[in-house]
Amino acid sequence: MAPAENHEAAAVARPALSDYLRWSVDHKIIGVQYGVAAFLFFIVGGAMAMLIRLELWTPALDLMVSGSAYNSLFTMHGTIMIFLFIIPMWAAFGNFVVPLQLGAKDMAFPWLNAFAFWLIPPAAVVVLLGYFVNPAEAGWTAYPPLSTLFSGDGQTLWALGAHLLGISSIMGSINFIVTILNMRPPQMTLWRMPLLCWAVLATSIIAVMATPFLAGALTLLLLDRVAGTTFFDAAGGGDVLLWQNIFWFYSHPAVYIMVLPGMGVLSEVLSVHSRKPVFGYRMVGLSSMGIAFVGFTVWAHHMFTSLQPELRIPFMITTMIIAVPTGIKMFSWLGTIWGGKIRFTSAMLFALGFMSMFVIGGITGVMLAALPFDIHVHDTYFVVSHFHFVLFGGSVFAIYAALYHWFPKITGRMMNERLGKIHFLFTYFGFLFTFFPMHIVGMLGMPRRVAVYVPEFQLWNQVISFSAFVLGFSTFIVIYNVIRSYYRGPIAGANPWRALTLEWATTSPPPPTNFDDDPIPYEDPYGYGTEAAAVYLAVVERAFDGDSSGR
């Protein structure tokens, strides 16, 4: 009956691969669509990173035909990684996992959900079309006058594409908020929600409130570019800093859009794979909300060098305050794994990797918040290092942890753990030796966004480039693992990690309606290590795996 790919037939029918290429309103299909599309963009953006590192192998301009070509390279790298990889990738896991964790049968607005996803491919095409004219080269931050007076038509396309992606993000976030607030079955109270749901809720509130600022700023930028207005041109009565203010009022909260879901993933993975309740569950949920709120008060720390001096200290203080809710999470994670029965699965390794890297990125974040230090390292590789520690060491490690953790649920098959560990080793050390030395060259004064540098930095840059290639190679391991495991991985069963949250209380992959009735959540989503939890897990196991010869 089932189209068996090999002799050990899958326990549950999976959607055909062609289902993923069509319009679908099933949140699980859409989740995979987001995930695969985002990963493709990760490969494109990663290839650009490799070209950047190749160019920086020597101090001279040799690989690129011009400085402009290099400018557009790092502009596109940043744009793709942020708007087309990390943000959609969280929409992928949010889509697949959150309704299941809530015990809902779908998202609140299935059609809107699909529409939000299908805006992404055309938006990507619009951004990349820039390569046929003059690609954008003002950096992903697109500061005027670079982005208005000194850029080609590619910058207009860039702004249009970013606009579309912003609309997609707003629609997706409205959907998440309504789903999380309105679609829970009666027993799933807010304080029983898994922490990933809390994180996605906080993220979505940020996205709905912050992304329109980007939309407004992009509208004015487009008018300046095509309609002859001078909103950002001081010569025409405009204000150059207006862009920076509005852009960062969006983009600083947006860095939490990029990392908060990852923090939610951490709480899930660390708790499940160390068999311990989350330490301080309520505080962790509230700290997500705290980050969402404080995140709106720190934007001008991106503009310390151009800010009125009297405004610098207040922003320095708020920036340091935001380390508090982040610290709450870090200590919660440490408290969670403390004394637990840790299983070093690939998911767990990446989660632990996140903790070590994010701490470094967080500490350099506080260093950069300190005004005197920031003025010194402003626009150097120290900053590049800082945000890669939080965006790659943070977000991407969490994405990998989420992939290894939920792949069995998504596909019904386990990933290969051995390959997973090899992947982790390459990623961890490749990452560390790529980005840690950037702190040093940054403090020595190497500016970012420049293809040509003084020869004394060459050795460091070669270390960085070599490690970056190792990091790039690690991606092939996980791609191979995913494809191989999709076809040949061992059958996962409903609940391979013996987790208590609801996404595991249904088949892998779940049936199209997720659950037969409203599922009843276990009283504590992370109540591991008790008799009652063991009984609950045994019931789930019997219901789905013990005797699956029909109903």
Next chain:
Amino acid sequence: MAQVTAQQLPSAAHAEHEHSHLSEEEQNNNLKLGVWLYLASEIVIFSIMIVGYVILRINEEEVVAQAHEQLGVGLVTANTFVLLASSYFMVMGLRAMQRGNRAGMLRWIGATALGGIVFLIGQYIEYSELSHLGIVLGFDAASQWSTLGMRFYAPTFFHGAHVFVGVVWALEVLRRGAQGRYDNNPIGIEMFGLYWHFVDVVWIMLFTLIYLV
């Protein structure tokens, strides 16, 4: 030993998915929250453009004072009245439908759409008068209005675009209403009403800020 049951096959799944799992009340609640969140995000975009104007109003008081002196507010006041009236029609339309009066609803929502169209025509007339006076969108160093144009047109045109979308939405409400789709559940009219009142409120802000003070 593992088997696949018919319900779990994707084809069966798709058929089942055509129908929502939610009750009408649940769907209505979801829609309301969704539209409120959408309007919240709209407020942000409008505020950016409004702030752009406020900065000009503070920095170049004489330009704004001159503009106020030379330009009357007669047309735009009439226009404002039309838009406010259309909001009232909107309320009456929803109330008619809630009382099961489909014909009444169609009349009132039709009047709402008409109000929107009249407003847009008024805005077009106003824009063409202003452009004759040399108030244009793009920057023109020779004009005394060089800094006013963009800050005036951006918010008002953005608002006009919302009125246009509202008119199209009203026509769609009329089409569906004529088919009797709101007879038992007027939520669609209510959602359009939320949007239309929002557009109205934004105009009251813009009118006060740009034309009166």
